[in-house]
Amino acid sequence: MTGRTRPLATGGMARFTPLVLLALLSLPGRAEAQAGNQNRTVTVNYVYASQIGIGGYDLSGLSVQVFTLPLAHTFDLGSEGGWRLKLKLPVELGVYEFHANDTDGTRISIRQQALAIVPGLELQIPLGPQWTLKPFADFGVGKLLQAPGTPAYIFSTGIKSAYTVRRGVYAFTIGNGLLFAGDASFGRADLEDYWAIENGIEIRRPLGLEFRGVEPDLGVYAIYYYYPKPLVFTRFLEDPLKISNQGEIGFSLGSASRLDLPVVGNPRIGVGYVFGGGLSVLRVSFGFPF
Numbered sequence: 638m639t640g641r642t643r644p645l646a647t648g649g650m651a652r653f654t655p656l657v658l659l660a661l662l663s664l665p666g667r668a669e670a671q672a673g674n675q676n677r678t679v680t681v682n683y684v685y686a687s688q689i690g691i692g693g694y695d696l697s698g699l700s701v702q703v704f705t706l707p708l709a710h711t712f713d714l715g716s717e718g719g720w721r722l723k724l725k726l727p728v729e730l731g732v733y734e735f736h737a738n739d740t741d742g743t744r745i746s747i748r749q750q751a752l753a754i755v756p757g758l759e760l761q762i763p764l765g766p767q768w769t770l771k772p773f774a775d776f777g778v779g780k781l782l783q784a785p786g787t788p789a790y791i792f793s794t795g796i797k798s799a800y801t802v803r804r805g806v807y808a809f810t811i812g813n814g815l816l817f818a819g820d821a822s823f824g825r826a827d828l829e830d831y832w833a834i835e836n837g838i839e840i841r842r843p844l845g846l847e848f849r850g851v852e853p854d855l856g857v858y859a860i861y862y863y864y865p866k867p868l869v870f871t872r873f874l875e876d877p878l879k880i881s882n883q884g885e886i887g888f889s890l891g892s893a894s895r896l897d898l899p900v901v902g903n904p905r906i907g908v909g910y911v912f913g914g915g916l917s918v919l920r921v922s923f924g925f926p927f
Contacts, residue, residue, distance in 0.1 A: 812927025
């Protein structure tokens with residue numbers, strides 16, 4: 638759930654200079670302190686936003702909303718062994734708004750959108766009847782819709798682990814993950830990246846219902862996120878917000894038995910609340926991420 642930053646808006650003391658960069662344009666996204674040691678650059682932490690799924694957050698006048706179409710399909714590899722390959726093709730639309738008053742009272746108001754497509758592969762390796770290891774890699778391209786700026790490439794790679802124990806109708810899953818991700822503009826040395834260590838637990842139970850052969854289940858989960866290098870969120874005329882730890886609690890709905898639908902794979906939808914470090918995110922996710 639983390640990432641790099643890109644400038645959203647910059648301004649002078651007496652008047653506001655129109656939008657320079659947002660999310661996926663070509664210059665490096667770093668907060669700039671100007672007159673009076675007041676930060677006058679607002680940036681979007683794009684990779685963090687892209688991990689939200691559907692949802693967003695508000696921080697010091699910046700509103701971030703993300704909408705993701707989670708296209709995916711999973712294939713069996715061979716007739717035995719249980720190895721599987723998940724092909725992902727998410728399409729992400731980001732809507733960013735910034736509203737604030739400058740030091741001279743000038744009203745600043747900006748609205749922009751960015752579009753990204755980030756294909757990925759996830760190899761599902763069974764290490765036993767209860768434990769699955771999932772190395773993955775994603776690489777794609779995104780671009781601001783309102784300007785002709787240089788597109789950026791977006792990447793993430795890492796490994797996830799899911800260990801499930803069943804007790805009666807209940808399934809208990811312990812999840813762990815290590816993620817390395819970042820983005821940069823094509824042809825420019827402005828790479829920014831980050832690491833995230835994630836640990837979570839989920840409890841699922843069938844609802845005792847059946848609809849056209851599908852038995853839905855309900856899961857509740859909690860996840861802890863640790864960022865070895867703190868996330869940085871710039872704030873207009875304020876010090877940057879730095880976050881090293883976050884938590885998430887939520888619930889999800891899916892099928893008690895595995896489904897492999899042609900476009901969305903094994904669909905599971907969840908609602909989560911991410912908190913900690915001064916930032917809160919309400920999001921619709923696509924199930925327990927491990």
